[in-house]
Amino acid sequence: xxxxxxxxxxxxxxxxxxxxxxxxxxxxxxxxxxxxxxxxxxxxxxxxxxxxxxxxxxxxxxxxxxxxxxxxxxxxxxxxxxxxxxxxxxxxxxxxxxxxxxxxxxxxxxxxxxxxxxxxxxxxxxxxxxxxxxxxxxxxxxxxxxxxxxxxxxxxxxxxxxxxxxxxxxxxxxxxxxxxxxxxxxxxxxxxxxxxxxxxxxxxxxxxxxxxxxxxxxxxxxxxxxxxxxxxxxxxxxxxxxxxxxxxxxxxxxxxx
Amino acid sequence: xxxxxxxxxxxxxxxxxxxxxxxxxxxxxxxxxxxxxxxxxxxxxxxxxxxxxxxxxxxxxxxxxxxxxxxxxxxxxxxxxxxxxxxxxxxxxxxxxxxxxxxxxxxxxxxxxxxxxxxxxxxxxxxxxxxxxxxxxxxxxxxxxxxxxxxxxxxxxxxxxxxxxxxxxxxxxxxxxxxxxxxxxxxxxxxxxxxxxxxxxxxxxxxxxxxxxxxxxxxxxxxxxxxxxxxxxxxxxxxxxxxxxxxxxxxxxxxxxx
Numbered sequence: 001x002x003x004x005x006x007x008x009x010x011x012x013x014x015x016x017x018x019x020x021x022x023x024x025x026x027x028x029x030x031x032x033x034x035x036x037x038x039x040x041x042x043x044x045x046x047x048x049x050x051x052x053x054x055x056x057x058x059x060x061x062x063x064x065x066x067x068x069x070x071x072x073x074x075x076x077x078x079x080x081x082x083x084x085x086x087x088x089x090x091x092x093x094x095x096x097x098x099x100x101x102x103x104x105x106x107x108x109x110x111x112x113x114x115x116x117x118x119x120x121x122x123x124x125x126x127x128x129x130x131x132x133x134x135x136x137x138x139x140x141x142x143x144x145x146x147x148x149x150x151x152x153x154x155x156x157x158x159x160x161x162x163x164x165x166x167x168x169x170x171x172x173x174x175x176x177x178x179x180x181x182x183x184x185x186x187x188x189x190x191x192x193x194x195x196x197x198x199x200x201x202x203x204x205x206x207x208x209x210x211x212x213x214x215x216x217x218x219x220x221x222x223x224x225x226x227x228x229x230x231x232x233x234x235x236x237x238x239x240x241x242x243x244x245x246x247x248x249x250x251x252x253x254x255x256x257x
Numbered sequence: 258x259x260x261x262x263x264x265x266x267x268x269x270x271x272x273x274x275x276x277x278x279x280x281x282x283x284x285x286x287x288x289x290x291x292x293x294x295x296x297x298x299x300x301x302x303x304x305x306x307x308x309x310x311x312x313x314x315x316x317x318x319x320x321x322x323x324x325x326x327x328x329x330x331x332x333x334x335x336x337x338x339x340x341x342x343x344x345x346x347x348x349x350x351x352x353x354x355x356x357x358x359x360x361x362x363x364x365x366x367x368x369x370x371x372x373x374x375x376x377x378x379x380x381x382x383x384x385x386x387x388x389x390x391x392x393x394x395x396x397x398x399x400x401x402x403x404x405x406x407x408x409x410x411x412x413x414x415x416x417x418x419x420x421x422x423x424x425x426x427x428x429x430x431x432x433x434x435x436x437x438x439x440x441x442x443x444x445x446x447x448x449x450x451x452x453x454x455x456x457x458x459x460x461x462x463x464x465x466x467x468x469x470x471x472x473x474x475x476x477x478x479x480x481x482x483x484x485x486x487x488x489x490x491x492x493x494x495x496x497x498x499x500x501x502x503x504x505x506x507x508x509x510x511x512x513x514x515x
Contacts, residue, residue, distance in 0.1 A: 022513065084356035087509045099356075107354040112282050121278060124271040125357055 010061045011096070012177055012208045013082055017054040018091035020077050020232075024049045051077045053232045054091070064209040066219040066240060068247050069229035070254065075212045078229070079179045082210065097176025097208070100126060102167060111155035115146055115165055118154055122169045136172045143168040143194070164191060171198055178202055181212045196221070216244060261360070261501050268361050275365035279340070280372060294376040298329055302384075309445050317447075319476075322390055325381055326475040327444045327468045330402070333374040334410050334464065335435045341366035341414035342421045342428050349515030359508045360501075363418040367411050381475075393478030401486055402470030405493040409463060412496030415504040422514050423507075442468055463492035 024047055051074045059065055067075045080086045081093055083101045108125045109118045119140055123133035141150060144165045146157075154162060171178070180199070199222060202209060213219055219226065219240060226243035228236040228250070236246040265272065284290045302325045310320035317323045344362035345352070352359065385392060421427040442464050451459055459465060466481075466489030473479045481489075 080353075083354075085353060085512060101355060108351045110278060110282065112285055113278065117278075117281075121274050124274050125351070125355060130270045130274075 011058055011094070012061050012063075013057075013059040013096075013210075014092075014094040015055055015057050015078075015081075016092040017056050018052055018081065018088045018093055019050060019054055020052040020074075020081065020086060021089040022049045022051055023047075051232050052081075052088070055229075055232070055234045056091075057227060057234060057237055059208060059210070061208055062203075062206045063225060064203050064211065064223045066211045066213065066223035066226040066243075067229060068213070068219065068226055068243065070250065073229045074232040075229055076181055077232075079181055079210060079212060082177070083179055095177070098127070098173070099177045099179065100170055100173040100175035101179040102170050102181065107166075109154050109162070109166070112153050114153055115144075115150040115157070118165070119169055122166070123172070126170060126173050128173060140165075140168045140172050143171075143198075160188065160191070167195060167198075171202075175207070177208045177210070179210050179212075182214070219244070258498065258501070260505075264358050264360055265364065268358055271357075272361050272365050272368060275361060276368035276372065279365060279369035283369075291376070294373050295380050298325065298332060298377045299380045299384075301332070302328060305445060315446065315450075319388055319390060322384060322388060323447075323472070323476050324445060325384060326472045327442070329374060329377050329381060330406055330468060330471050331439065331442060331444050331464075332377070333370050334406065334413075335439070336373070337367045337370040337410045337414055338417055338431060338435065340370065342417040342431050345418045345422050345511060346425075346515055352512050352515055359511055360415070360504065363414040363504075364411070366418075367407070367414055371407065391478065393474065395474040395478050395480055398474050398480055399471065402467040402474070402489060405470070405489040406464075406467040408490075408493030409467065409496045412493070412498070412500030415497075415500035419504045419507055419511065422511050438462075438464070443472070444468065447472070463489075463496065466492060 055074075055078070067078060069075050077086065079101065081088055082095055083099055084095075108122050110121065113121065116137075119137060120130065120133055123136075124130065128136075144150075144161075144167075146161055146165060149157065149161060154165070157165070178199075196218070199209065199211075203222075209222070211219065211222055223240050225238070226236075226240045227234060228243050228246050230250055235250070236243045280291075280294075284293055287293060289296065302321055305324055305328070306321045309315045309324075310317070341363040344366045345359060348362050351357070384390075417427060417431060421431075441459070441462055443459070448456060448459060448465070448469070466485050469485065470481050470489055473481050
């Protein structure tokens, strides 16, 4: 996957019939004898699973795009491909610009290190230099509002505090493309409002945002465009209202089936 | 190789931070903290000296120094391997979420153990002072066995950290392997004790060359033959090239198996 070289200036992300195949491990020894057989054959069986089936789309500079769909439909897989975590099985992906992911905040925090130590480690993991982190440390501290907890090990944090610190670090990366995966579910209302305000700020500065969420109101508020993914297939791509209507249909089918 | 150098340079701050984190976490909340880096090799030396010098009467003068001159580099090697074998697997959750060059984890494991190794040189120096043992000028030569050992260790670490992702049995195998390798290396004995007809067999062990370099320079005050120097560097370079190539080949698929 090439990270630079867009097809045209304004294109930030381009997917061309992208397929992502996973190997699923099948381990289901039903009986004790089978379990033993497994132990000695020592071969688990695999079967291939296509998480994305020939998905194509283009996202331009400054767009805020929601990706919606049911659990396991392939939304997070798309984000991981954009972030460079997965290399797709086939198809072409072009991403231009610095990407930062708010995928499960605080991934990479070490429980025994203090909040302050984790800011540095996490910032480095997200691609900042030590100097950049130092110059942004105060903003991160202000945003996270951890008070004296900042010098305690993060294993003593509540999940809300954990998420606040994670969000504060990840958005200080100042990316061209910001990936957000279901993160506003954590934190109390004032913090959620603060996160939304920061996302708004990103939009005003012309950044590209990909937003994955099950929360319809926040999708309506943030995104003008949406993609609907169902069973790894891109079903709809258009204005948020159109796509949300299509999503309603999918949900109804699921409930009735 | 150029690519490895670029990766290291680009991620130098991250590698350093991970290595320091590793050490911090290792010694955090223990009363003696970093002193353990100094105490550990000393205690190990006391045990091995009691067993092999006092009980089994290995005929070597100043056995503690004879021993520790190769025990310290060996500890660096074995600890680096043990840590790096787990390094990718234990950071799996992170690798599934953010893009990070995978090579930083085994490299950081080696760097943290290298820091530990340098710290453990302090008790070695103290020991020499206590035993009124001379500091030979050959200490300057130590750079060559050290570089060889680092290259060889790094290559092995790339290999084991990668293989352990696909084949978790590896971490168990590694424990046994390291135990066997320890006795196969001239650490508690020297190659002179080995019957002549087996010596060729022992020379197949690539670790023999850097370890001998350490012992000759510290304990005997001698330089190894140029053949031995070339072999020790050569083994290191080959191990690094092969280890890194194998690591690189599978680094895109690692994330699906962690």
